[in-house]
Amino acid sequence: MKKLPLHIKIVIGLLAGVVWAFLSSALGWNEFTIKWIDPFGTIFIRLLKFIAVPLVLFSIINGVSGLSDVSKLGRLGGKTLVAYMATTLLAVGVGLLFVNVIQPGGYMEEEQRIKNRLAYEIWLQDNEMGPSQDGQSFLSDPAYTKYLSEAQKGQQLSQEEKQALDEKLSSAQKQKEASPLQFVVDMVPENIILSISNNRLMLQVIFFAIFFGITIVLVPKEKSAPVIAFIQGINAIFLKMVDLVMKAAPFFVFALLAGVVAKMADSPGEVFELFLGLGSYSLTLVGGLFFVVFVLYPLILKVFVPKLTYKELFKNISPAQFLAFSTSSSAATLPVTMECVEDNMGVSKTITSFVLPIGATVNMDGTSLHQAVAVIFMAQLHMVDLTIAQQIVIVLTASLASIGAAAIPSAGLIMMIIVLQSVGLNPAWVAIIFPVDRILDMCRTVVNVTGDVTVSTLIAKSEGELGKYN
Amino acid sequence: MKQKIPLHTRILIGMALGLIFGIVCLQSPALSSFTLDFIKPIGTIFIRGLKMIAVPLVLASLIVGVANIGDISKLSRMGGKTLGIFLVTTALSITIGLAIVSALKPGHKLSEDTRSDLIAEFDANAEGKISFAEKIQSRGPLDPLVNMVPDNIFQATTSNSSMLQVVFFAILIGVALLKVPKESGATVLHFFNGINDLIVKIVQFIMVLAPYGVFALIASLIIEIAGNDPSKVWELLNALLWYIITVVIGFAIMMVLVYPLLIQFFSKIKYLDFFKGMRPAMLLGFSTSSSTATLPVTMERVEKHLGVSPEVSSFVLPLAATINMNGTSLYQGVSAVFIAQAMGLDLPLSAQIMIVLTATLAAVGTAGVPGAGLVMLVVVLEAVGIPAAGIALIMAPERILDMLRTMVNITGDASVSVVVASTEGELDEEFARKHADD
Numbered sequence: 056m057k058k059l060p061l062h063i064k065i066v067i068g069l070l071a072g073v074v075w076a077f078l079s080s081a082l083g084w085n086e087f088t089i090k091w092i093d094p095f096g097t098i099f100i101r102l103l104k105f106i107a108v109p110l111v112l113f114s115i116i117n118g119v120s121g122l123s124d125v126s127k128l129g130r131l132g133g134k135t136l137v138a139y140m141a142t143t144l145l146a147v148g149v150g151l152l153f154v155n156v157i158q159p160g161g162y163m164e165e166e167q168r169i170k171n172r173l174a175y176e177i178w179l180q181d182n183e184m185g186p187s188q189d190g191q192s193f194l195s196d197p198a199y200t201k202y203l204s205e206a207q208k209g210q211q212l213s214q215e216e217k218q219a220l221d222e223k224l225s226s227a228q229k230q231k232e233a234s235p236l237q238f239v240v241d242m243v244p245e246n247i248i249l250s251i252s253n254n255r256l257m258l259q260v261i262f263f264a265i266f267f268g269i270t271i272v273l274v275p276k277e278k279s280a281p282v283i284a285f286i287q288g289i290n291a292i293f294l295k296m297v298d299l300v301m302k303a304a305p306f307f308v309f310a311l312l313a314g315v316v317a318k319m320a321d322s323p324g325e326v327f328e329l330f331l332g333l334g335s336y337s338l339t340l341v342g343g344l345f346f347v348v349f350v351l352y353p354l355i356l357k358v359f360v361p362k363l364t365y366k367e368l369f370k371n372i373s374p375a376q377f378l379a380f381s382t383s384s385s386a387a388t389l390p391v392t393m394e395c396v397e398d399n400m401g402v403s404k405t406i407t408s409f410v411l412p413i414g415a416t417v418n419m420d421g422t423s424l425h426q427a428v429a430v431i432f433m434a435q436l437h438m439v440d441l442t443i444a445q446q447i448v449i450v451l452t453a454s455l456a457s458i459g460a461a462a463i464p465s466a467g468l469i470m471m472i473i474v475l476q477s478v479g480l481n482p483a484w485v486a487i488i489f490p491v492d493r494i495l496d497m498c499r500t501v502v503n504v505t506g507d508v509t510v511s512t513l514i515a516k517s518e519g520e521l522g523k524y525n
Numbered sequence: 526m527k528q529k530i531p532l533h534t535r536i537l538i539g540m541a542l543g544l545i546f547g548i549v550c551l552q553s554p555a556l557s558s559f560t561l562d563f564i565k566p567i568g569t570i571f572i573r574g575l576k577m578i579a580v581p582l583v584l585a586s587l588i589v590g591v592a593n594i595g596d597i598s599k600l601s602r603m604g605g606k607t608l609g610i611f612l613v614t615t616a617l618s619i620t621i622g623l624a625i626v627s628a629l630k631p632g633h634k635l636s637e638d639t640r641s642d643l644i645a646e647f648d649a650n651a652e653g654k655i656s657f658a659e660k661i662q663s664r665g666p667l668d669p670l671v672n673m674v675p676d677n678i679f680q681a682t683t684s685n686s687s688m689l690q691v692v693f694f695a696i697l698i699g700v701a702l703l704k705v706p707k708e709s710g711a712t713v714l715h716f717f718n719g720i721n722d723l724i725v726k727i728v729q730f731i732m733v734l735a736p737y738g739v740f741a742l743i744a745s746l747i748i749e750i751a752g753n754d755p756s757k758v759w760e761l762l763n764a765l766l767w768y769i770i771t772v773v774i775g776f777a778i779m780m781v782l783v784y785p786l787l788i789q790f791f792s793k794i795k796y797l798d799f800f801k802g803m804r805p806a807m808l809l810g811f812s813t814s815s816s817t818a819t820l821p822v823t824m825e826r827v828e829k830h831l832g833v834s835p836e837v838s839s840f841v842l843p844l845a846a847t848i849n850m851n852g853t854s855l856y857q858g859v860s861a862v863f864i865a866q867a868m869g870l871d872l873p874l875s876a877q878i879m880i881v882l883t884a885t886l887a888a889v890g891t892a893g894v895p896g897a898g899l900v901m902l903v904v905v906l907e908a909v910g911i912p913a914a915g916i917a918l919i920m921a922p923e924r925i926l927d928m929l930r931t932m933v934n935i936t937g938d939a940s941v942s943v944v945v946a947s948t949e950g951e952l953d954e955e956f957a958r959k960h961a962d963d
Contacts, residue, residue, distance in 0.1 A: 089665075090665050090666055090667070091666065091667060094665060094667035094668070094670060094671045095667075097671050098670065098671055098674050100676075101671070101674040101675065101676040102674055104676045104677065105674070105675045105676055105677055105678050105681075105694065108677055108678070108679065109678060109679075248679065248683075251677075251679040252677055252679035252680040252682075252683055253677065253680065254676060254677050281712065284712040285712045285713060285716050287709060287712075288705075288709050288710055288711070288712045288713035288714075289713055291705045291706075291709040291710065292698060292701045292702055292705055292710065292713060293701070295701040295704050295705045296697055296698070296701045298704075299697070299700065299701060299704070
């Protein structure tokens with residue numbers, strides 16, 4: 056058992072967690088699982104999160120202060136942003152491709168879709184939004200009048216759904232009202248201690264750390280030496296902490312998975328039902344995400360880093376991927392991502408410490424892909440035909456939103472509301488995909504993290520700092 | 526001249542003068558409000574000063590302490606011992622409380638009239654505590670464990686009530702420090718060592734203020750307790766006199782019997798030396814009624830006057846200040862039974878054992894919850910089926926008993942640290958004899 060590599064142990068923990076959850080729900084032990092096992096999952100996420108902020112802070116300072124000239128930083132920054140933008144666009148493109156080819160919304164009953172469509176047009180009228188996106192009007196077509204009354208009924212949401220939706224709507228509203236440069240403003244901390252004491256203000260921490268690192272370079276060596284030594288030491292200590300925590304990762308992952316599944320439904324049957332209801336959507340999305348992780352990224356890496364074989368790539372980064380899947384949080388996974396990329400891929404510390412924290416907050420390939428698939432799926436479900444041009448607008452808003460929404464928790468759904476609104480669709484539709492969102496969130500976090508890894512590897516390659524694969 | 530008077534005497538003088546001054550103030554409303562406006566802040570400043578350095582002190586001293594232990598198996602052994610002793614002393618103190626309250630039966634001496642008076646008086650107050658306790662009880666069984674792990678360490682350091690989180694990650698940092706190569710850890714260790722020394726110095730500065738702070742605290746306390754109608758306060762306290770006496774006897778047994786035996790049995794320190802060395806911390810615990818505020822002084826006394834090694838004291842005392850509350854537990858045992866007696870309920874042995882168990886668990890479970898004493902009591906009452914509204918009965922002397930039980934808590938913390946140090950060979954046996962009186 057001792058000799059098994061970490062990622063295998065994590066997989067075992069993961070599978071054991073799922074098996075346990077099904078067993079416990081079959082035997083009626085769900086409450087036990089939620090009370091006595093799930094908390095360990097929470098503890099794991101908390102451990103990783105509390106390491107993340109100091110690790111980001113100190114490793115960025117450490118990395119930047121190790122630069123011999125500051126102009127390199129500007130170059131790195133430019134490259135990083137371009138690379139993140141490019142991978143995000145690619146991921147969204149994949150999403151569009153999948154959703155247009157598979158047409159998951161078309162698998163639903165024709166009649167239901169017509170009702171959906173009518174409900175949509177009623178909504179448009181109620182809100183005086185003008186004609187629908189595709190310019191057609193089912194309402195004025197006498198062939199569909201028989202569905203009208205049912206369509207109106209279908210509008211009603213349950214009280215709970217409505218409340219959840221209202222919350223999301225109002226935070227989306229706030230997000231939209233802000234000036235387009237607000238996210239740049241928000242990057243600058245007002246009080247650095249406040250920023251580091253809030254996990255959501257990671258971008259501010261990054262900003263401060265870069266600034267601090269640059270300043271260290273500019274101060275005479277003999278003055279900055281003790282500060283650098285201290286920061287290097289602290290950094291080493293936090294990295295060691297990641298090691299210590301990861302030793303228990305298989306157990307923690309077991310607890311996480313058992314808890315997630317147990318909370319989702321009372322019996323295994325229900326879990327499957329949830330999926331079947333939205334099966335075509337889930338499959339399309341998971342297909343797209345798989346494609347990005349297992350085809351797109353490896354392909355990009357193959358082109359730029361020929362020495363890195365497919366097998367080695369996944370061997371190197373699988374611990375981070377499994378962790379991303381179980382925690383569904385890029386920030387919580389960050390410490391492990393950094394370790395994998397440094398120790399296994401051989402990317403230099405300067406680059407990982409700079410590129411990965413930014414990636415964890417800004418780069419969300421999986422989330423953007425999810426946006427594209429979900430929005431178009433919902434449009435298909437409501438028989439709204441979107442032209443390619445309209446779809447591209449969606450892509451752009453989604454990508455921009457993914458940068459701006461960096462600091463928002465459970466950003467996925469809120470961003471989706473923004474996207475829906477920006478193209479004149481009903482934001483209430485996100486309620487349709489609520490039920491499966493938790494699991495899909497796990498999958499898209501894997502893509503987000505893998506995207507971060509890919510970009511950092513590419514940048515390391517271009518800077519000639521990629522160790523053995525250079 | 527003044528410098529030659531030992532610290533504990535100065536604190537005692539401050540307390541005595543505060544008491545006299547407070548009583549004098551009661552005679553004139555103008556003087557009372559002057560005291561509350563201009564003297565009380567000195568006491569508040571004093572407590573704030575101590576609390577201000579508690580978190581950095583715990584952080585720095587624990588990191589340095591754990592790193593100096595140098596051996597993780599020793600650390601976990603110490604941890605196990607510490608928690609074991611906490612549990613034993615807690616259970617013991619509750620049992621003592623139960624024994625005394627069953628023997629003296631203070632609840633039967635409470636007349637029907639006073640009982641309804643008390644309930645009417647403090648009902649609103651009690652309700653707040655009860656709803657708070659409900660919130661705590663609705664948490665999952667493992668919540669205390671989850672809450673021990675911070676999700677942001679900087680956030681944890683910004684709140685005195687998340688001391689356990691600070692303890693947790695300080696230990697983790699210490700362990701990681703042990704595991705990294707010496708040369709990369711050296712600067713960090715050096716840094717925290719320096720910080721640690723600085724804080725000890727700051728404690729000394731703040732302690733200069735101690736007699737004045739204590740004076741202000743006691744004077745304003747007298748005025749606040751007396752409120753607008755001193756005679757009524759006396760009436761209330763008189764009605765609960767037997768209850769108060771019972772609690773105080775319990776505390777006395779802890780202080781003169783249990784801890785001396787514990788220390789005698791496990792170490793070579795004389796109890797008189799222990800007592801002498803801890804005097805200033807005990808007095809401070811009494812006047813501030815806060816283990817956290819007293820923590821810096823407790824640590825200083827235990828290290829510099831009893832000869833406990835910093836590795837042990839920095840590990841045991843912060844944990845003790847948040848988890849180990851012998852005085853509070855004893856008080857709970859007494860109060861629970863007192864309330865039952867006053868309400869005419871009979872508590873069979875099984876219910877009493879239940880009280881011991883729940884109170885011990887509640888002590889651990891509510892660690893880090895501010896104002897936990899009464900809230901824990903509600904939890905205990907509900908566990909044995911006594912109406913929680915009964916806590917209204919014992920609200921009147923709460924402030925004074927809080928002061929006393931903090932003193933017992935702190936003495937208990939110090940005893941545990943001495944025992945752990947002694948069994949780990951980290952106690953300088955001769956040290957206390959020479960320095961206890963400094």
